Structure formats: structure tokens, C-alpha cells
Amino acid sequence: MKIQELADKMGLTIHTIRFYEKEGLLDDRHVRRESNNYRNYSEEAIERLKLIKKFQSIGCSLAELKEVLQDHDSNAHTNLQIIDWIRGKKKEIESKKEEYDQMLDTLNKMLKYRTLLMNDPQKAQEMLMTWHASSSD
Amino acid sequence: MKIQELADKMGLTIHTIRFYEKEGLLDDRHVRRESNNYRNYSEEAIERLKLIKKFQSIGCSLAELKEVLQDHDSNAHTNLQIIDWIRGKKKEIESKKEEYDQMLDTLNKMLKYRTLLMNDPQKAQEMLMTWHASSSD
DNA sequence: GCTTGCCCTAGAGTTCACTTTATAGTTTAT
DNA sequence: ATAAACTATAAAGTGAACTCTAGGGCAAGC
Numbered sequence: 374m375k376i377q378e379l380a381d382k383m384g385l386t387i388h389t390i391r392f393y394e395k396e397g398l399l400d401d402r403h404v405r406r407e408s409n410n411y412r413n414y415s416e417e418a419i420e421r422l423k424l425i426k427k428f429q430s431i432g433c434s435l436a437e438l439k440e441v442l443q444d445h446d447s448n449a450h451t452n453l454q455i456i457d458w459i460r461g462k463k464k465e466i467e468s469k470k471e472e473y474d475q476m477l478d479t480l481n482k483m484l485k486y487r488t489l490l491m492n493d494p495q496k497a498q499e500m501l502m503t504w505h506a507s508s509s510d
Numbered sequence: 511m512k513i514q515e516l517a518d519k520m521g522l523t524i525h526t527i528r529f530y531e532k533e534g535l536l537d538d539r540h541v542r543r544e545s546n547n548y549r550n551y552s553e554e555a556i557e558r559l560k561l562i563k564k565f566q567s568i569g570c571s572l573a574e575l576k577e578v579l580q581d582h583d584s585n586a587h588t589n590l591q592i593i594d595w596i597r598g599k600k601k602e603i604e605s606k607k608e609e610y611d612q613m614l615d616t617l618n619k620m621l622k623y624r625t626l627l628m629n630d631p632q633k634a635q636e637m638l639m640t641w642h643a644s645s646s647d
Numbered sequence: 648g649c650t651t652g653c654c655c656t657a658g659a660g661t662t663c664a665c666t667t668t669a670t671a672g673t674t675t676a677t
Numbered sequence: 678a679t680a681a682a683c684t685a686t687a688a689a690g691t692g693a694a695c696t697c698t699a700g701g702g703c704a705a706g707c
Contacts, residue, residue: 427612427613427616428613430609430613431609431610431613452624452627452628453628455624456621456624456625459617459620459621459624460621462617463614463617463618463621466610466613466614466617467614469610470607470610470611472567472568473568473603473606473607473610474607475564476564476565476567476568476603477600477603477604479564480596480599480600480603481600483592483596484593484596484597484600487589487592487593487596488593490589491589491590
């Protein structure tokens with residue numbers, strides 16, 4: 374598979390794919406060269422890019438990803454180290470989810486206030502008072 | 511309150527605070543100048559910075575934040591526009607939470623595999639097979 | 648009155664994750 | 678055979694959100 378085909382399949386640009394390779398996120402399990410020096414991608418490249426996207430979408434940096442993916446490949450780190458990383462990442466995600474829940478709370482309050490403001494400005498004003506009395510801006 | 515004190519209270523650097531001001535996230539409700547031109551921050555500055563952190567932690571850009579905070583202050587946008595923004599943001603957060611759930615799934619699989627690898631390499635190998643048969647890397 | 652430490656501005660530098668550009672070789676269609 | 682469409686490399690540019698530096702002013706202690 375040539376680079377443009379892969380790019381289309383993955384919804385990336387060819388530049389991005391070459392960039393990932395340069396950053397060490399793809400190795401010869403994913404890309405090889407044809408006699409004309411064109412890159413030729415294996416099916417594994419697709420899976421790798423999917424994995425990159427997945428991790429990236431939850432806030433892994435490419436540097437962090439490189440670490441994990443290299444662990445995945447070679448045995449640079451011990452199993453225990455990887456298990457630790459996974460546990461840490463799980464905690465991170467869980468606390469991020471909690472933050473999101475808090476934020477949803479805040480947004481719901483804002484929504485309630487703004488809706489009230491349209492229907493009953495008087496009551497909205499009252500709401501603002503009690504809000505300010507408790508905590509945030 | 512002088513800048514260093516605020517920075518310490520908020521866990522930011524003085525550079526970051528001045529940067530936020532330059533970006534228009536703080537106004538004269540939050541900062542004024544003393545006769546010597548030193549910045550003097552009100553208590554409201556603390557609430558404002560908390561709010562900035564809160565929104566930022568769930569992926570709002572400073573530009574976006576500026577919009578909302580200005581709405582919050584002046585009535586640059588209509589109530590309906592703000593309500594729309596809030597609704598959109600809520601959706602964003604909800605789908606982000608789903609992504610996080612998926613990621614937790616993946617991490618749990620990885621953890622299971624790595625744990626098995628330590629206790630029963632044979633079974634770990636089998637697990638890898640069924641995994642590869644289904645989908646991801 | 649001098650040192651130390653905090654304050655100011657303006658602007659340059661940094662990191663991340665791309666994105667674009669310049670230049671050139673290869674393949675394919677007409 | 679030539680144009681178009683694709684590939685390659687190397688390197689510069691971008692935007693976001695800081696972060697740091699240079700060069701200077703004020704303030705408090707000895």
C-alpha cells in the first residue's frame with residue numbers, strides 16, 4: 374500500500390504519516406521501501422495508526438506514545454514497568470473523567486441560569502446571589 | 511495583592527498571569543495599577559483564574575475562554591448564543607467521556623494481558639491470538 | 648547609599664504536532 | 678514523448694500556550 378492510499382484510509386495526510394515515521398512511531402513492521410524508494414505500508418501500519426489515534430485522543434503525547442509502542446515492540450521495559458504505566462494511565466483517565474463530571478455540573482448550572490434569565494430575570498438574579506454566596510465566579 | 515502572591519496562591523507563574531492579561535482574560539475587575547505601576551489584584555482575580563483553569567482543564571482554548579468570559583461580563587452575545595455554546599460544550603464533554611471509557615477498556619485489556627504474561631505466558635499467548643483475530647494492534 | 652529582591656515592558660525563545668515549501672525523481676495516461 | 682500525478686527529502690513555517698531574557702525601575706534592610 375502506498376502512502377496516499379494509507380492516508381486516505383486513515384484520514385491523515387501523507388505528511389503526517391511521514392512525520393510519525395520520522396518520530397519513530399512506525400518501524401519496518403509497518404513501512405518498507407520498494408526498489409524505487411517509495412514507502413510500502415503493511416496492514417499492520419493501519420492497526421498501528423489506529424492505536425496512535427486512540428491513545429492520542431485521550432491526551433497521550435507522541436513522545437509518551439513512542440515509549441509505550443516501543444515497549445509493545447521490543448522488550449525495552451520490563452513487564453512490571455509497563456503494568457505500572459497502564460495503572461498510572463488508568464488513574465489519569467479516571468480523574469479526568471471526574472473533572473469532566475464537575476464541568477458538566479458547572480455547565481448545567483450555567484444553562485439553568487441562562488434559561489432562567491430568558492424566562493424569569495427576577496429569579497435568575499436570585500439564583501446568581503446564592504451562587505455567589507457559595508463559591509465560584 | 512501583588513503578582514507573586516497571586517501566582518503562589520494559584521500555582522501559576524507571574525509570566526503566565528501577565529500573559530493571560532495580555533490575552534484579554536483579565537480586566538480591571540481583576541487587575542488595577544498602583545501608583546508605582548505595580549499590578550494589584552482583587553479577590554475576583556482568584557475566582558477568575560480558577561474559572562480559567564476549570565475550563566482549560568476540559569480542553570477549552572484560551573481564545574474560546576476569552577469569548578465566554580467576555581459574554582459573562584458584557585452582553586456581547588445574546589443569551590441564546592451562550593445557551594447554544596453551553597449545549598455544544600456539554601455534548602463535547604459527553605462524547606469525550608465516552609472516548610475515555612473506551613480507552614479504559616483498552617487499558618484494562620492491556621493490563622490483563624500483561625498480568626497474564628507474568629503468571630501464565632501460555633495463556634497470554636492465546637489471549638493475544640483472539641485479540642488479533644478481532645481487531646486492534 | 649548599596650545590595651537584594653520584587654516589579655515593569657518588550658520581545659525573543661520553546662515545545663508540540665503538525666503543515667507547507669522547495670526541489671527533484673518516478674510512474675502513468677494520452 | 679510529454680504532461681499529470683505521485684513519490685521522495687530536507688527544512689522552514691505555524692499556532693497555541695507558555696517561558697525566558699534583557700534592561701530597567703522601585704523598596705526594604707543593613
